[in-house]
Amino acid sequence: MKKLTFILILGAVSAQLCAQYKKANLLNKDGRTYSLTTTFHAMGDGKGTPIGFDFTSGADYEGKRTFPSWELSFIPGYKFSYQTKAPMPFSNGLLQNVTVSGKTRNTWSYGYNLGIHLGKLNQETKFHVYTNIGLNLVLIGKANDATLNDIDNNYSGVFKYPSDQTFTLGLKGGLGFLYNFTPGVALKVDGGYNYVLLKDSDYESFYHFYTSHPYVSIGVRFEIINR
Numbered sequence: 001m002k003k004l005t006f007i008l009i010l011g012a013v014s015a016q017l018c019a020q021y022k023k024a025n026l027l028n029k030d031g032r033t034y035s036l037t038t039t040f041h042a043m044g045d046g047k048g049t050p051i052g053f054d055f056t057s058g059a060d061y062e063g064k065r066t067f068p069s070w071e072l073s074f075i076p077g078y079k080f081s082y083q084t085k086a087p088m089p090f091s092n093g094l095l096q097n098v099t100v101s102g103k104t105r106n107t108w109s110y111g112y113n114l115g116i117h118l119g120k121l122n123q124e125t126k127f128h129v130y131t132n133i134g135l136n137l138v139l140i141g142k143a144n145d146a147t148l149n150d151i152d153n154n155y156s157g158v159f160k161y162p163s164d165q166t167f168t169l170g171l172k173g174g175l176g177f178l179y180n181f182t183p184g185v186a187l188k189v190d191g192g193y194n195y196v197l198l199k200d201s202d203y204e205s206f207y208h209f210y211t212s213h214p215y216v217s218i219g220v221r222f223e224i225i226n227r
Contacts, residue, residue, distance in 0.1 A: 030059070030060065030061055030062050030225070031059065031060050031225045032057070032058075032059055032223070032224045033056075033057070033058045033059060033060060033067070033069070033221055033222065033223045033224075034055075034056065034057055034058075034221070034222045034223075034224075035054070035055070035056040035058075035069075035219055035220065035221040035222070036053075036054070036055060036219050036220055037053070037056070037217045037218060037219025037220075038051060038052070038054075038217065038218055038219055039051070039053070039054055039073070039216070039217040040052075040215060040216045040217075041075065041194075041213055041215050042213050042214045042215065042216075043211055043213040044213070045082065046080050046081045046082035046207075047078065047080045047209065047211075048078070048079075050075050050076075050078040051075070051076075052074060052075035052076075052107075053073070053074050053075075054071055054072065054073045054074075054217065055071070056069050056070070056071045056072075056113075056221075057070050057071075058070070058113075058115075060223065065116050065117040065118075066114060066115065066116050066117075067114075067115045067116075067117070067130075068112070068113070068114050068115075069113045069114075069115065070110075070111070070112055071111040071112070071134070071136070072108075072109075072110055073107075073108070073109045073110075073111065073136070074106065074107070074108055075106065075107040075141070076106055077103050077104045077105055077106050077107075077144060078103065078104055079101070079102070079103050080102060080103070080104060080143075080209065081099060081101040081102075082099070082100055082160070082207055083097060083098070083099055083100075084100060084159045084160040084161075085097060085098065085158075085159045086098045086158045086159065098158065100158065100160075100161065100207070102143055102144065103143075103144050104144055104209050105140065105142055105143070105144045106140065106141070107140060107141030107209070107210060108138070108140040108141065109136050109138040109139065109141075109170075110136065110137050110139060111134050111135060111136030111137065111170075111172075112134055112135055112136075113132050113134030113172075114132065114133055114134060115130045115131070115132040115176075116131050116132070117129075117130050118130055118131060125180075126179060127177065127178070127179055127180075128177060128178040128179075128180070129175070129176070129177045130175070130176055130177070130178070130190075131174070131175050131176075132173065132175075132176065132190065132192070133171075133173040134172055134173075135170070135171055135172075136169075136170045136172060136194070137167070137170075138166075138167065138168035138169075138170070138210045139166070139167065140166065141166070141168075141209060141210055142162070142164050142166055143162035143163070143164075143209065160205055160206070160207050161205065161206070161207065162207050162209075163207060163208045163209065168196055168198065168210045169196070169197050169198040170196050170197060170210075170212075171195050172192055172193065172194035172195065172215070173193065174190055174191050174192015174193065174215075175190065175191065175192065176188065176189055176190025176191065176217075177189055178221060183223070183225070184222060184223050184225070185220065185221075185222055185223075186220070186221045186222075187218075187219075187220065187221075188217070188218070188219050188220060188221040189216075189218050190216075190217050191214070191215060191216040192215060193212070193213070193214050193215070194212060194214075194215055196210065196211055196212045
C-alpha cells in the first residue's frame with residue numbers, strides 16, 4: 001500500500017507540473033525520439049535481477065514539457081527457485097520442505113509513458129532531469145519448465161506452484177536524466193518502481209514471475225528533429 005501511495009503521489013505531482021508549465025515556451029523544436037536501453041528488474045523472491053532490453057519511441061513538442069512515449073520491453077528467459085512445502089510420502093500428512101526450480105519463457109510487455117522535463121530546456125543545455133509515469137502490459141511470460149527437488153513431480157501436493165500467468169497490468173513511476181552528447185544523441189538513465197496492479201490470479205498458492213519491483217535503466221536516446 002505504501003508503494004502504491006508513493007506512485008499515486010508521484011503521478012499527482014507530475015500532473016501538476018504538466019499543468020503549470022504546459023504554456024511555457026521552453027522547447028524550441030519538435031522531434032521524434034527513439035531509445036535503446038538495458039533494464040535491471042530487481043524482482044528477487046528467487047528470481048534475482050533479470051536483465052531486459054527496451055525499445056522506446058516518443059516525441060518532444062515545441063512549447064511543452066511533457067513528452068509521451070511507447071515502449072516495447074523484452075526479458076529473456078531466466079532461472080527461478082523458491083521454497084515451499086509438500087506432504088511426505090506415506091507420512092499421514094506430515095510436511096517436508098521442497099525446492100521448486102526452473103526457467104521462465106521470454107517475457108514481452110508493452111507500455112505507455114508520460115515524461116515531464118524538470119528544469120530549464122534550451123539547445124545549449126546538455127543535462128536534463130525528468131520524471132515519468134506510465135502503464136505497462138505483460139502479454140507473454142510464464143514458466144517454461146519446473147522441477148521439484150526431493151519429491152516426485154506432482155504439483156497437486158505442493159503448497160505453492162508456478163503460475164500460468166500470461167497477463168499483468170502494471171503502473172510505474174520514477175526519475176531520470178538525459179545527457180546530450182550531441183543535439184541528436186543522449187545518454188539516458190532512469191529508475192523507479194513498477195507496481196503490479198492486476199495479475200491473472202491472486203491466489204497465494206501461485207508463484208508469480210512478473211511482480212512489483214524496483215528497476216534501473218541505462219541506454220542511448222536518439223532524436224530526429226522535424227524540419
